[in-house]
Amino acid sequence: MSETEQKETVPGVDKHVCTDTLNVLDKGYVKLIDTFGDELTIVNAARVSFGVQKTELSKGDIGLIRYLYRHKHYSPFRHLMFRFHIKAPEVVMRQLYKHIVGIEATSDSSVKDHAWNEISGRYKPVVDYYYPDTWRKQSADSKQASDGVVSTETNVEIKKLFEHHMNNTIMLYEDLLERGVAREQARLVLPMNQYTEVIWTCSAQALLNFIWLRDEGTAQVEIQQYAQAMREMVRERFPTLHDIWFEQVN
Numbered sequence: 001m002s003e004t005e006q007k008e009t010v011p012g013v014d015k016h017v018c019t020d021t022l023n024v025l026d027k028g029y030v031k032l033i034d035t036f037g038d039e040l041t042i043v044n045a046a047r048v049s050f051g052v053q054k055t056e057l058s059k060g061d062i063g064l065i066r067y068l069y070r071h072k073h074y075s076p077f078r079h080l081m082f083r084f085h086i087k088a089p090e091v092v093m094r095q096l097y098k099h100i101v102g103i104e105a106t107s108d109s110s111v112k113d114h115a116w117n118e119i120s121g122r123y124k125p126v127v128d129y130y131y132p133d134t135w136r137k138q139s140a141d142s143k144q145a146s147d148g149v150v151s152t153e154t155n156v157e158i159k160k161l162f163e164h165h166m167n168n169t170i171m172l173y174e175d176l177l178e179r180g181v182a183r184e185q186a187r188l189v190l191p192m193n194q195y196t197e198v199i200w201t202c203s204a205q206a207l208l209n210f211i212w213l214r215d216e217g218t219a220q221v222e223i224q225q226y227a228q229a230m231r232e233m234v235r236e237r238f239p240t241l242h243d244i245w246f247e248q249v250n
């Protein structure tokens with residue numbers, strides 16, 4: 001560390017207010033509400049060990065971020081935070097919920113890592129559902145993935161069957177609500193394509209790990225599209241971080 005570097009101070013963290021929204025699927029979206037920190041935040045978190053703080057990102061700092069990433073020193077990446085508003089079908093949200101690291105680690109609570117808040121079907125009736133435009137075929141060699149699409153003719157038939165099923169389901173749901181059944185119970189008839197909304201606050205580590213695992217061929221196609229939207233947002237705002245993280249895997 002040079003003498004000059006040691007004398008430099010940093011005004012805590014920078015705050016960027018972002019309002020970008022990217023539409024995903026037929027009615028979903030990813031909205032980046034806010035970020036907290038930047039690439040310098042990562043560097044300064046790492047350099048606090050030496051009592052050094054910097055105000056500008058240098059070439060050496062970029063090397064340090066690369067070093068931290070390559071040697072799995074992930075904790076400095078947990079000081080740069082993102083807050084998203086996400087609207088996605090329940091089937092996608094269940095997968096997204098599995099990504100939890102880098103939120104809060106100081107309490108003994110069993111949900112200490114979580115920063116998820118979700119719209120409640122107990123307060124608000126469900127109104128939106130995901131209708132796939134294209135139905136995919138089950139992959140023969142991967143138990144979980146899809147592979148290719150059904151024929152155009154079959155796709156038309158399936159879309160009709162699905163619409164019929166959804167009309168009946170929505171009718172039943174609305175009928176139960178009209179009969180005075182509690183929303184928390186009426187929703188038992190609803191399928192996994194119901195849209196839900198969350199606010200997700202996460203660290204850069206959690207986000208980049210999410211993108212890495214889900215913008216990938218074996219992940220469900222729908223969640224790949226959410227990961228791609230988030231990757232676009234990271235690439236636009238923090239290109240250095242984005243390129244360092246993904247040059248390792250692409």
Ligand SMILES: Cc1cc2nc3c(=O)[nH]c(=O)nc-3n(C[C@H](O)[C@H](O)[C@H](O)COP(=O)(O)OP(=O)(O)OC[C@H]3O[C@@H](n4cnc5c(N)ncnc54)[C@H](O)[C@@H]3O)c2cc1C
Nearest residue numbers: 074098099100101102144205206209210213214218219220
């Ligand atoms: C294609 C695919 C299929 C999947 N199928 C299933 C399935 O069938 N069933 C199912 O239950 N889940 C499934 N998952 C979810 C998967 O098991 C993970 O829970 C999910 O991807 C979250 O990943 P993560 O633990 O890396 O994320 P996070 O919890 O956000 O963790 C981020 C990173 O922090 C570190 N970390 C986290 N916890 C620890 C720890 N305890 N010790 C040390 N380091 C830690 C690791 O580096 C980790 O990668 C699937 C995921 C994918 C991508």
